[in-house]
Each structure stands twice: as structure tokens, then as C-alpha cells.
Amino acid sequence: MLQKLLKERILILDGAMGTMIQRYKLDENAYRGDKFKTHNIDLKGNNDILSLTQNKIIEEVHAKYLEAGADIIETNTFGANKISQSDYKLGNFAHEMNLASAKIARQIADKFTKQNPAKPRFVAGSIGPTSKT
Numbered sequence: 001m002l003q004k005l006l007k008e009r010i011l012i013l014d015g016a017m018g019t020m021i022q023r024y025k026l027d028e029n030a031y032r033g034d035k036f037k038t039h040n041i042d043l044k045g046n047n048d049i050l051s052l053t054q055n056k057i058i059e060e061v062h063a064k065y066l067e068a069g070a071d072i073i074e075t076n077t078f079g080a081n082k083i084s085q086s087d088y089k090l091g092n093f094a095h096e097m098n099l100a101s102a103k104i105a106r107q108i109a110d111k112f113t114k115q116n117p118a119k120p121r122f123v124a125g126s127i128g129p130t131s132k133t
Contacts, residue, residue: 002122005071013124014065014073021047024057041089048080049090051101058101062108066121073109073121075101078128087131098125 005011024030031043033053043049051058062073079085080097102123109121 001120005120011071011122012069014062014070017061017074017076017078017126018047020061020064021050021057026050026054026057030054036090039089043088043090046079046085046088046090048077048085048097048101049088049093051076051080051097051104052093055100055104058104059108062105063112066108066112071119071122072124073105074124074126075105077101077126079131081127081130084128084131 002011026044028042028044031046031049031053032039035053036043036049058076061076065073075098077098080094080101082091082094085091085094085097102125105123109123112121113119
């Protein structure tokens with residue numbers, strides 16, 4: 001279906017996830033949530049962890065892009081890899097972050113597709129360059 005639509009029209013990809021998350025002005029406790037309340041490293045700025053601790057915010061960000069007309073939303077996984085998460089001592093949570101992020105994106109994309117089946121919505125996995133060069 002994606003290939004077919006690309007032959008018919010230009011598809012719109014969502015924008016910067018991090019920029020949208022910054023608008024929420026989250027503090028350290030918001031990043032930690034209950035899951036990482038006692039973690040010994042600061043987590044503020046680790047946007048990927050929000051799929052585990054603030055999933056409603058991630059859902060809202062995706063919905064805003066879909067409401068604005070995006071056809072494709074990217075998962076909240078730009079830094080959800082073992083290498084980048086090791087900076088926060090959370091490398092072992094990378095798989096859980098990716099799975100949660102994919103589920104959130106898929107769920108909201110399906111919701112919008114159900115509301116308007118003539119405009120199907122897609123999910124693309126986001127992979128950043130890691131925090132190491």
C-alpha cells in the first residue's frame with residue numbers, strides 16, 4: 001500500500017520528536033516516572049525513556065503530527081539503542097524502549113486510519129546516529 005500511495009502523491013513524514021517533547025518542559029521527575037524513581041543517573045533529556053515513563057505525552061506528540069496531516073510518524077527511538085542508553089546506565093532497557101515506542105506509534109496511527117480509512121497512516125522506525133562518533 002505504501003508503494004502504491006507513493007506513486008500517487010507525496011507522503012508527509014512527521015517532524016522533530018525532540019522539539020515537540022521540549023514544549024512540555026518536563027523536569028527530572030517527569031523523565032524518571034515511577035519506573036526509574038531511584039535510578040542513580042540524571043535522566044532529564046533522555047526522550048526515548050518517555051515511551052516507558054510518559055507514554056501519554058508521546059501519544060499526544062504523534063497525534064499532533066497526524067492531525068497536522070502527516071502520513072508517516074516515526075517511533076520515539078532516535079536514541080533507544082544500547083550504545084546511547086549506556087550514557088544513562090539504561091542500555092539494558094533499549095529493547096523495552098523500542099517495543100513500547102513502536103506500540104505507541106502503531107496504536108495512534110491505527111486510530112487515525114480507522115477515523116479516515118481513505119488516508120492510511122504509517123509508522124517508521126527512527127534510528128539515530130548514537131551518542132558516540
